[in-house]
Amino acid sequence: MEHKGIDILAFGAHADDVEIGMAGSLAKWSAMGKKIVICDLTEAELSSNGTVETRKKEAKKAAELLGVAERVNLYLSDRGLLLKDEHIRKIANIIRIYKPTLIFAPYHNDRHPDHGNCFRLVEEAFFSAGIRKYEVEGNYPPHKPLNLYQYMINGFASPHFVVDITNFIDKKVKALNAYQSQFFIHEGGVQTPLTEGYIENVTARDRLFGKEVGVTFAEGFLSSKPLLLNNNVFGEDL
Template sequence: MMDNAYPQVDLLAFGAHPDDVEIGAGGIVALHTTKGFSVAICDLTDGELSSNGDVNTRRKEADHAGEILGLSQRYRLGFPDRGLDGSDQQIHAMVALIRKLQPRVVLAPHWEDRHPDHIACSQMVREAVFDAAIRKKATQNGEAPHRVQHLYFYFINHTGKADMIVDVSSVYSRKKDAILAFESQFVPGDGRVNTPLNNPTYLSMVDGRDRNWGYQIGVTHGEGLVSIQPISMKSLIE
């Protein structure tokens, strides 16, 4: 997938590393592409410090996962793995992308997670979404301000109380396939070291978490989201 085109999208999901979005919100992405919405993923880093795989492998795996999910585009900002420092340069690049794509909805990792990069990504997306709407906040190429309608946070390595649970039962097989597209990360093999991700209990945890959320809304699988703003409803009865 090309990185140099900037079509407008309905939903933009940020992850610190390739595979973050697939783990936490792959079902939501697949659900919306199935419904005809345009969805993009932005990986802040290439995950170059991962114990297994390399940059080229991860990029190929990410593109394959994107094809499975039906992405309109996948973007890579090339920030250093374990170097998400929230600098003006990094935030400006994220602001520019948001303004170019003009998403209605943005997804980011939840701010509580065992990986410091996920925590940093969460805060950086929050800042970039805020800055993207400031008219006097300039970017290098002068992109026009854009106000995101909704910012939601998804879970990666942890679970928690969800403000919203999305029924992803109909597309859950695509989520699983998209995660497994990152074979270097989730499948043990010769020459690969053991990590929390390729421990069989990890994918079982993800599936169990999504089943638990699904159970709470009476379906087989769900994905939980958190909002820092009140969720608006026009009526309690449709």
């Protein structure tokens, strides 16, 4: 599985994490011709609603709606995303395989421990993937992505930058609606924070971020290092 290099590699602990935080941006960048891969670390086998098989189908549908080139899973244990060397090496291997320009992972401060742990694992792998003598299973050459950004799931923080998704909010909502087992109660299901108007809460957050910069909807991100601006200081798109 050799790749010349993709534009964006987005990690999530569970399928739907990436969509909650940045589905609008992914749809926008995909429409611009950017090549995007999503990597889910687990199968979300401990989710209160739905099954692993159902979640796989939902994740596939959501990725197709967003124009994502590929979606992969590392099959790590749900609620087992601990800072282990074997986990870091698996993630570093994925980074070396796909050679992304940019990497995205969940905001480190989230009510669900798996989301913060996902970021910490990706942060470690982000650094290790660029070390020449760091060995991974696939024996791929080292790769240093340009930057690591954080998207928000449950957490709310002042973003370092936002992306205007006004023209793609409908695609984001459609991608979230693909996860029928998670955001809606069906027969035999149970009530969770996700079934209590969660999609509406997410779009309300995007509307708030948009208002801050004079657009209707925007997604907020945090950067692990300062962003370099040239002409962008005058208001051009990043």
